[in-house]
Amino acid sequence: MTFQHAFAALAALCAPAVALAAGDAARGAHGFRACAACHSLVAGEHRTGPTLASVFGRRAGTAEGFRRYSDAVRQSAVVWNEKSLDAWLRDPASFIPGNAMAYQGLPDARARGDLIAYLRAVSEGKLAAPKAPGLPDLKAVDAGQRVSAIRHCGDTYRVTLGDGGVHAFWEFNLRFKTDSSPRGPRQGEPVIVGAGMGGDRAQVVFAVPEEFSAFIRNECP
Ligand code: HEC
Numbered sequence: 468m469t470f471q472h473a474f475a476a477l478a479a480l481c482a483p484a485v486a487l488a489a490g491d492a493a494r495g496a497h498g499f500r501a502c503a504a505c506h507s508l509v510a511g512e513h514r515t516g517p518t519l520a521s522v523f524g525r526r527a528g529t530a531e532g533f534r535r536y537s538d539a540v541r542q543s544a545v546v547w548n549e550k551s552l553d554a555w556l557r558d559p560a561s562f563i564p565g566n567a568m569a570y571q572g573l574p575d576a577r578a579r580g581d582l583i584a585y586l587r588a589v590s591e592g593k594l595a596a597p598k599a600p601g602l603p604d605l606k607a608v609d610a611g612q613r614v615s616a617i618r619h620c621g622d623t624y625r626v627t628l629g630d631g632g633v634h635a636f637w638e639f640n641l642r643f644k645t646d647s648s649p650r651g652p653r654q655g656e657p658v659i660v661g662a663g664m665g666g667d668r669a670q671v672v673f674a675v676p677e678e679f680s681a682f683i684r685n686e687c688p
Contacts, residue, residue, distance in 0.1 A: 495585025
């Protein structure tokens, strides 16, 4: 972060005191839905963004195990409290220029106050962290989702499943992903998810990227 950025962040922190009315945590819980697509409130559970469990009083960019912080956030020297969260949520791009949070900001001061009251209540253990909407456990799928072979021929992937079914996809409609979390598939046991098996698009999830080319054979029927 440049000196100017540091200064801008500092200036925002010291901006003429906007009275921060104590927000309503219950309303804030509702408002958190806008954040839940990217943030969990469960400790250690990172998604697109870091977990916001215990965010109060924490230095920005220090949630353990989150590997996608921008340099801007890591070097900001911001500590999260009512004031800094208010400035961040009002206009993330000007509070910490160059940050990587794809969120345009919440102009409504009361909605910010409610959201911050909610984050504080959860951080301090006064409200239970909601369970994040379940991502599936890819170790516990049935045979119809377990991939036993993938063959590539021309512009087509043929995916053989554990129940014996073979499904053909136009190569552009099949995505390959990894999930290294505890929910991810076992090594060597990729799983197919998405658009229902009748659909024309799907995703194959592997444990590690090394499996991509090892698993996919070039072979025509
Ligand atoms: C599109 C995904 C996305 C949305 C929506 C989103 N965030 Fe974020 N958030 C991120 C990412 C990614 C980061 C890390 C940014 C960086 O390092 O530059 C982040 C960082 C943060 C941080 C700093 C955390 C830390 O450990 O320093 C806070 C606080 C935060 N977000 C709160 C919120 C709140 C509250 C909302 C809802 C109003 C929200 N975010 C909406 C993706 C998102």
